[in-house]
Amino acid sequence: MSSRNHMAPFAVNIDLNTGHIGPPARALTRRLSDLRGLFCDEAAYSALTAAGDPVVYEVYEVRVPEEDGHLLSCTTIIHPGQVGREYFFTKGHYHLSEPRAEIYTCLRGEGYLLLGNREGESRSIVMIPGVSAYIPPYWAHRTLNTGSHPFIFHGVWPGDSGHDYGSIEQAGFPLRVFEERGRPAVKASAGPC
Amino acid sequence: MSSRNHMAPFAVNIDLNTGHIGPPARALTRRLSDLRGLFCDEAAYSALTAAGDPVVYEVYEVRVPEEDGHLLSCTTIIHPGQVGREYFFTKGHYHLSEPRAEIYTCLRGEGYLLLGNREGESRSIVMIPGVSAYIPPYWAHRTLNTGSHPFIFHGVWPGDSGHDYGSIEQAGFPLRVFEERGRPAVKASAGPC
Numbered sequence: 452m453s454s455r456n457h458m459a460p461f462a463v464n465i466d467l468n469t470g471h472i473g474p475p476a477r478a479l480t481r482r483l484s485d486l487r488g489l490f491c492d493e494a495a496y497s498a499l500t501a502a503g504d505p506v507v508y509e510v511y512e513v514r515v516p517e518e519d520g521h522l523l524s525c526t527t528i529i530h531p532g533q534v535g536r537e538y539f540f541t542k543g544h545y546h547l548s549e550p551r552a553e554i555y556t557c558l559r560g561e562g563y564l565l566l567g568n569r570e571g572e573s574r575s576i577v578m579i580p581g582v583s584a585y586i587p588p589y590w591a592h593r594t595l596n597t598g599s600h601p602f603i604f605h606g607v608w609p610g611d612s613g614h615d616y617g618s619i620e621q622a623g624f625p626l627r628v629f630e631e632r633g634r635p636a637v638k639a640s641a642g643p644c
Numbered sequence: 645m646s647s648r649n650h651m652a653p654f655a656v657n658i659d660l661n662t663g664h665i666g667p668p669a670r671a672l673t674r675r676l677s678d679l680r681g682l683f684c685d686e687a688a689y690s691a692l693t694a695a696g697d698p699v700v701y702e703v704y705e706v707r708v709p710e711e712d713g714h715l716l717s718c719t720t721i722i723h724p725g726q727v728g729r730e731y732f733f734t735k736g737h738y739h740l741s742e743p744r745a746e747i748y749t750c751l752r753g754e755g756y757l758l759l760g761n762r763e764g765e766s767r768s769i770v771m772i773p774g775v776s777a778y779i780p781p782y783w784a785h786r787t788l789n790t791g792s793h794p795f796i797f798h799g800v801w802p803g804d805s806g807h808d809y810g811s812i813e814q815a816g817f818p819l820r821v822f823e824e825r826g827r828p829a830v831k832a833s834a835g836p837c
Binding site: 458459460461462463464465466467472513515519520521522524550551552553554556558564566574576578580581582583584585586587588590605607608609610 | 651652653654655656657658659660665706708712713714715717743744745746747749751757759767769771773774775776777778779780781783798800801802803
């Protein structure tokens with residue numbers, strides 16, 4: 452086999468009900484204690500973390516070379532829950548190589564995709580099954596579960612994208628979503644919280 | 645808005661049962677007459693084309709700039725059917741920029757993903773709902789429906805991939821799938837047919 456064809460085709464099995472992907476996918480679990488400093492209600496955060504430190508989300512990532520021309524993919528399962536009135540969310544990130552897009556397709560549940568860029572623009576997209584959202588190059592993205600069941604989506608992004616979590620950890624995300632009178636309300640956020 | 649952020653986020657709605665994507669996706673229909681010379685049984689091909697020229701497959705493509713860093717995506721719906729004993733299939737292609745991967749995720753129905761490369765290697769992957777197949781850089785790919793219902797999958801590929809259909813039109817695909825005793829049988833193919 453020539454070197455340029457060193458990689459053989461393969462397939463993984465996505466459970467379309469649970470979002471789980473079997474081997475060789477890599478499972479990653481983010482508990483509330485992994486998201487320190489990101490939620491607004493610090494008292495609620497401390498209480499919840501002390502009272503069991505719940506799993507906020509799981510990621511099943513299909514691993515290929517993190518190189519130009521390849522495509523990384525994963526499922527993300529955000530569990531239902533709130534920290535105070537703020538819905539459980541993912542850390543949120545820019546791509547380290549910023550001119551790299553991403554596609555999120557909702558399989559189950561309901562949630563939001565939040566987007567922001569370095570020019571201060573922001574957008575929110577409601578995610579329900581079948582919604583396939585385009586995250587253009589240069590846009591940071593965070594997802595959150597506004598429902599009472601797991602919110603599950605499939606993501607695909609270029610192999611050479613990389614992840615920059617630090618920008619969001621430091622500056623916060625420009626939008627936040629809180630429960631108000633039983634419904635999600637999207638709010639502009641002035642800072643880390 | 646700065647020029648580097650000229651593109652705003654957006655979303656499309658994929659009907660997870662039918663595979664249809666609403667606007668702004670572009671619909672493309674391939675009838676049997678669009679696949680001249682690709683199936684083995686020429687008599688069956690002529691008869692079927694004359695008797696109504698059935699739709700073999702439909703594609704709903706989400707359009708973004710065909711540039712490095714962007715991601716193209718589509719759903720493909722291959723209808724059930726055969727030309728003689730050969731199952732309805734897609735044209736099949738290499739990427740024009742060959743070092744570009746693609747991911748196919750089956751949503752409904754059943755079929756095969758066939759793969760081949762210029763070194764003469766070939767692979768087949770059975771596609772059922774939830775199977776997410778990785779088409780590595782440099783591998784040509786064709787899909788086919790072996791079931792009695794529409795076979796529906798979602799595909800994502802880099803914006804600067806391009807399509808080379810000519811190589812497959814001229815040389816044929818290295819694998820073919822025929823019905824034998826009611827079941828699909830994968831066969832090595834020596835040429836265009």
